[in-house]
Amino acid sequence: MRLGPLRVPAGVVELRPPRLSDGGTWSRVRLRDRRYLEEWEPVAPGTWEDRNSPLAWLAQWGTLRGLARRGVSIPLVIVLDGRPAGQITVGGIVRGALCSGWVGYWVGTHAAGGGVATAAVAMVVDHCFASAGLHRVEATVRPENVPSLRVLAKLGFREEGLFRRYLDVAGDWRDHRCLALTTEDIPGGLVARLLAEGRAAPAEKV
Numbered sequence: 438m439r440l441g442p443l444r445v446p447a448g449v450v451e452l453r454p455p456r457l458s459d460g461g462t463w464s465r466v467r468l469r470d471r472r473y474l475e476e477w478e479p480v481a482p483g484t485w486e487d488r489n490s491p492l493a494w495l496a497q498w499g500t501l502r503g504l505a506r507r508g509v510s511i512p513l514v515i516v517l518d519g520r521p522a523g524q525i526t527v528g529g530i531v532r533g534a535l536c537s538g539w540v541g542y543w544v545g546t547h548a549a550g551g552g553v554a555t556a557a558v559a560m561v562v563d564h565c566f567a568s569a570g571l572h573r574v575e576a577t578v579r580p581e582n583v584p585s586l587r588v589l590a591k592l593g594f595r596e597e598g599l600f601r602r603y604l605d606v607a608g609d610w611r612d613h614r615c616l617a618l619t620t621e622d623i624p625g626g627l628v629a630r631l632l633a634e635g636r637a638a639p640a641e642k643v
């Protein structure tokens with residue numbers, strides 16, 4: 438599955454499934470950007486170096502693939518101008534009467550501030566609603582994470598509430614704002630909205 442391409446100020450953004458060969462770039466960017474990423478990501482066992490080594494990618498890639506095959510996750514690599522620049526994942530997918538999942542994302546510092554995450558979230562939410570059978574997508578964000586809240590605000594995510602001491606992040610249990618969209622909020626889709634607002638433009642495949 439590939440989503441995009443979409444042109445934003447930073448370049449041309451596409452989404453594709455993770456590959457085993459992404460490990461080198463993934464590890465290099467995440468080791469370089471530790472301070473910028475660690476402040477917002479849930480803790481996990483092991484040191485940052487161990488968790489983000491090229492070897493760690495093998496395990497993560499296998500886990501992501503397994504979750505995708507079980508239909509509980511949609512893991513994607515964010516590609517900017519043909520090169521991996523981050524990740525976006527829809528996880529915790531529950532079907533039945535809920536048909537909902539959460540979206541999580543990160544973009545390397547070299548690619549930040551140019552509309553990449555906004556385009557990625559727009560494309561993945563449209564996919565969730567138009568093809569993956571979801572009715573709702575939520576995002577939980579620390580109140581201090583201004584760039585991430587801005588991404589969601591640009592896309593019209595609604596405030597749903599504050600989850601107290603919700604996730605173990607950067608050494609403590611942190612409050613998170615919960616924002617969400619349901620299909621009724623965006624009948625025409627998020628990409629169409631970005632195009633209409635001039636925040637993105639159609640692009641040729643890179």
Ligand SMILES: CC(C)(COP(=O)(O)OP(=O)(O)OC[C@H]1O[C@@H](n2cnc3c(N)ncnc32)[C@H](O)[C@@H]1OP(=O)(O)O)[C@@H](O)C(=O)NCCC(=O)NCCS
Pocket residue numbers: 473474477542543544545548549550551552553554555556577578579582583584585587588
């Ligand atoms: C959050 C994140 C994914 C945003 O990626 P991005 O590609 O830079 O996002 P975009 O460029 O689409 O949008 C970011 C917006 O925040 C704004 N912004 C960035 N830093 C800001 C700051 N310190 N204060 C105010 N606004 C800020 C940008 O100007 C932009 O808004 P604009 O388009 O109105 O100018 C990226 O910063 C990141 O990976 N951070 C670390 C991991 C993380 O926080 N993940 C999300 C966890 S919920």
